[in-house]
């Protein structure tokens with residue numbers, strides 16, 4: 001990305017050739033405030049629609065996206081550099097999430113009745129889920145439609161409007177999303193996209209939005225959290241990961257090898273929930289390594305996946321490979337020479353010390369570390385040793401659920417990889433350095449609401465205590481009740 005301060009625009013480039021693709025305006029505080037103000041006035045209209053009306057509008061938008069999938073895929077390929085088939089798969093997942101959020105918001109956000117308890121038995125108690133107002137969404141470049149849609153669709157379905165700041169590397173699809181929704185609802189700015197880099201994102205965090213849904217690196221999330229703290233703005237932080245794959249002695253090793261390779265290398269390894277480290281039981285380690293290294297020979301940078309989208313990541317990938325090899329790791333597939341900017345060919349490393357950056361830090365490249373373990377307890381302890389806790393994958397015919405339940409991670413796929421991202425009904429998010437808050441599923445819908453408790457009397461209670469006329473007799477009845485209810 002190049003900034004031209006004189007005309008306040010920036011350019012995007014095709015990752016493989018560095019050829020300029022398009023120019024976009026850089027939104028400053030004035031443009032951000034204007035977008036938030038339009039979203040605010042649209043929010044009063046949108047929040048007053050019924051859940052059925054909102055569902056109909058969002059499904060109409062979804063149909064438009066389906067009918068223009070070629071256009072969307074071309075934009076993602078041009079700016080992000082991934083193969084067209086991957087771009088289509090990504091859009092398909094985004095479409096699935098939008099449909100789920102639209103169809104299920106009414107059900108999961110409907111007011112619910114609560115028991116008022118014996119002391120307040122004359123009251124009816126209800127909890128409503130009210131929209132927050134305007135949600136600011138800040139997105140990354142690696143899945144430029146799927147990732148932000150996890151916030152945009154759920155925020156809109158919950159009755160909010162959205163101001164979206166896409167990554168400066170892939171703004172095209174973000175602009176396209178706002179334009180297509182505007183075709184469905186021309187009168188109201190349900191979704192506005194503002195373009196720019198870090199400064200624009202910071203302005204959005206400082207603006208009058210009611211919540212920020214951020215997806216990006218842990219480092220940036222800490223800055224975003226600090227900015228949001230100034231106005232006590234709530235934040236969802238979807239950050240990086242260093243996902244572990246655990247392969248037990250009773251695993252289907254062939255399936256584990258084939259799927260783990262894809263989870264590590266697809267999208268050039270630029271996936272927050274990519275497989276980055278494997279802990280394989282020593283009894284099946286040789287077979288697993290034989291199968292995955294053979295399979296890796298068919299995976300080619302430039303065809304199986306594209307160039308690294310962000311040029312600066314190349315140096316990080318190279319440094320992790322160097323660190324692993326310098327500390328005694330062994331290269332089973334590729335090595336330092338696999339890094340040929342803007343491409344990185346598959347790299348599989350083994351016997352890498354647990355304190356190497358190749359094990360401890362997010363590499364975000366087509367690399368995989370495979371370390372042998374003597375037991376599943378050792379695999380679990382090593383998986384849980386990092387501050388990251390996003391996703392994980394477990395391969396075992398009989399003990400998958402038991403192992404999964406001990407992992408310090410927000411999401412676990414058993415005998416599968418990355419599958420949780422494609423199931424709209426389950427929440428997506430991490431713990432520790434992988435962030436907090438959840439998108440997707442009922443939990444994701446509720447993130448974009450606040451709970452409003454509504455209490456009203458069904459009949460007049462003989463015990464009146466919210467009055468200065470409270471009598472000694474009332475005090476005695478309350479004291480007696482407390483003894484009966486809680487004193488035994």
Ligand code: NAD
Pocket residue numbers: 138139140141142143147165166167168196197198199200201202203205215216217218219220221223224238239240241271272273310362364390429434
């Ligand atoms: P990044 O942190 O560099 O940028 C993310 C977004 O934040 C961009 O739009 C950027 O312009 C904006 N930004 C930068 N500085 C800002 C600031 N000070 N205030 C406000 N906004 C600011 O991340 P990236 O390189 O675009 O994305 C890759 C990272 O995202 C990886 O770490 C990956 O694991 C993570 N990721 C996480 C998930 C998830 O759901 N957990 C999904 C996809 C990607």
